[in-house]
Structures are given as structure tokens and as C-alpha cells.
Amino acid sequence: EIVMTQSPATLSVSPGERATLSCRASQSVSSNLAWYQQKPGQAPRLLIYGASTRATGIPARFSGSGSGTEFTLTISSLQSEDFAVYYCQQYNNWSEVTFGGGTKVEIK
Amino acid sequence: EVQLVQSGAEVKKPGESLKISCKGSGYSFTSYWIGWVRQMPGKGLEWMGIIYPGDSDTRYSPSFQGQVTISADKSISTAYLQWSSLKASDTAMYYCARRGIAGADYWGQGTLVTVSS
Numbered sequence: 452e453i454v455m456t457q458s459p460a461t462l463s464v465s466p467g468e469r470a471t472l473s474c475r476a477s478q479s480v481s482s483n484l485a486w487y488q489q490k491p492g493q494a495p496r497l498l499i500y501g502a503s504t505r506a507t508g509i510p511a512r513f514s515g516s517g518s519g520t521e522f523t524l525t526i527s528s529l530q531s532e533d534f535a536v537y538y539c540q541q542y543n544n545w546s547e548v549t550f551g552g553g554t555k556v557e558i559k
Numbered sequence: 560e561v562q563l564v565q566s567g568a569e570v571k572k573p574g575e576s577l578k579i580s581c582k583g584s585g586y587s588f589t590s591y592w593i594g595w596v597r598q599m600p601g602k603g604l605e606w607m608g609i610i611y612p613g614d615s616d617t618r619y620s621p622s623f624q625g626q627v628t629i630s631a632d633k634s635i636s637t638a639y640l641q642w643s644s645l646k647a648s649d650t651a652m653y654y655c656a657r658r659g660i661a662g663a664d665y666w667g668q669g670t671l672v673t674v675s676s
Contacts, residue, residue, distance in 0.1 A: 452621065485662035487604075494654055494669055495596075495604065500662035507664075538604055545592065545658065546618035548606040 453477050453541050457551035463559040470526040472554045474539035479519045483543040486515055486524045489553075490535045498537075499524065526556075534558055561585040563593075563655050563667035570673045571645050578641035579670045581655030588636035589613035592658035595629060595640045598669075599651045609658065610638055645674045 454477040464470045474484070482502040487495040497506040499515035502522055512527040526533055539551040566580040581593060594609040608619040612631040619629070631638045638655055653670045656663035 483661070487663075489604075494666035495656075495663075496666070497659070497662045497664050500660065500664075504661075506662070540604075540606075540662070542662065545594075545609055547620060548594070548609075550604040550606065553603045 452547060453480060453543065453549050455539055455541055455549050455551035457537075457539055457554050459554060460552070461555045461557060463557050464529050465559045466531060467528050468559075470529055470533075470556055472524040472526075472537055472556070474517075474522040474524070474551050476520045476522075476541055480541040480543040482518050483541055484515075484517070484522050485540045485542065486513075487538045487540065488533075488535045489538065495538065529556070561657070561665045563657060563665055565653075565655060565667040565670045568671040568673070570675070572676055573645060573647055573674055575645050575674075576641070576643050577645055577672065578639050579653060579672065581638045581640075581667050583636045583638070583657070586657075589633050593631065593638040594656050594658055594663060595627075595638075596654040596656060596663075597623075597651045598654065607640070607653075612636075612638065645672075647674050647676075650674045 456475045458473045484502045486499040489495040503515045514525045536553045536555045538553045562584045564582045592609045595607040597605045607623040608629045610617045610629045612633045628641045655667040657665040
């Protein structure tokens with residue numbers, strides 16, 4: 452099983468600041484990496500797929516980078532609606548998809 | 560508009576069986592894989608498995624193989640997740656999600672399953 456490790460577990464950021472979230476895979480997943488946002492009481496929402504492609508309707512302040520085992524989600528200027536939990540997911544093999552443990556982005 | 564609508568919350572006793580559903584609309588249901596995701600209270604996301612409704616090809620995550628059954632009825636555009644004997648540890652929110660070009664692009668609203676004696 453490919454283990455996905457996200458860091459930090461919690462990120463305290465002021466509105467308007469940049470947030471950088473990391474995700475590491477225990478073995479290469481090429482660019483088969485997605486990022487999701489989940490707010491309390493809601494289903495997850497797809498933000499990024501293919502490591503760097505924004506999903507439909509996702510604002511340009513969200514960007515993804517990386518390949519292989521190291522990935523980053525950057526939120527360039529945090530808005531109030533961006534405070535949430537973010538998960539990375541590898542889908543190198545859809546039979547054995549795994550998620551990271553999540554990063555909670557909270558207001559500083 | 561693509562929608563995945565899940566069945567309502569369930570409260571069950573240990574040992575009981577359960578089948579929850581996920582109905583797709585607004586797209587060709589038989590052309591996209593549907594996955595199931597577990598989220599235990601206060602915890603992260605866990606991938607359970609995936610089914611292709613077009614031919615019912617089903618793949619299970621190793622952690623869930625033998626613990627649940629995933630199925631689909633393409634005639635009514637509905638996928639299912641079922642248990643034959645629930646345990647307290649099955650208490651969780653369960654989501655269905657459509658596998659898009661890459662990643663899960665549409666999600667159901669979730670079904671809360673509570674197992675308690």
C-alpha cells in the first residue's frame with residue numbers, strides 16, 4: 452500500500468497570507484495525485500488533479516505542483532472560505548487508492 | 560447537472576445487515592466508475608473500493624476486501640454499499656464519489672451510519 456503523509460497536521464495562517472501544504476508518497480505515484488478540500492459537515496471537493504490541474508470552477512489562487520513522491524498545494528492568498536481540511540490522494544492504481552491524513556488550515 | 564444522491568442516515572444494531580445507496584443523475588451512469596469512501600468520526604478519508612456500473616467490474620481496497628460488498632444496478636443508475644453483519648466500528652459517514660478524468664470529481668452528500676446496541 453502506498454502511504455501518503457501530509458504536513459503539517461495543522462497550519463495557522465492569517466487571511467491574505469500564503470499557505471503551503473505538503474504531501475509525500477512512500478513510493479512514486481507519477482502525477483496521479485489529487486487534492487481535496489473538506490469543510491465541516493460537507494463532502495470533500497476536488498481542487499486539483501494530475502498534481503497540478505485545477506478542477507472545474509476552482510479559483511486560480513489554488514495551485515498544485517510536484518511529481519513522483521513530493522507534492523505541494525499552495526493557496527496564494529487565503530480567503531475566509533478557504534479555512535478547511537485539505538487531503539491529498541494518490542490514484543496510481545484505482546484499486547488501491549490512498550489518502551493522506553489531512554492538513555487543517557485554521558485562522559491565525 | 561451531475562448529481563449523486565445518497566440514501567438517508569441509518570441507525571442499526573451490531574450484527575444487523577445494511578445496504579446504502581447512491582443514485583447518479585445528469586450524466587451517463589454506466590460510463591464512470593463510482594467509489595465509496597469512509598470517514599470515521601473526527602477522522603480522515605479512507606478509500607473502500609470502486610465499481611464500474613457498465614459491467615459491474617469491482618475493485619476493493621485491501622482493508623475492506625471481505626468486509627463490505629459494492630454493487631450497482633445500472634437500470635436505475637444506483638450504486639450500493641452493503642454489510643452483512645455490522646460492527647460498532649462501522650459507525651462512520653460514507654460517501655460515494657464519481658471517478659472523473661482523474662480524481663473524484665463529484666461526491667454524494669454522505670450517509671451517516673450509526674451502529675450501537
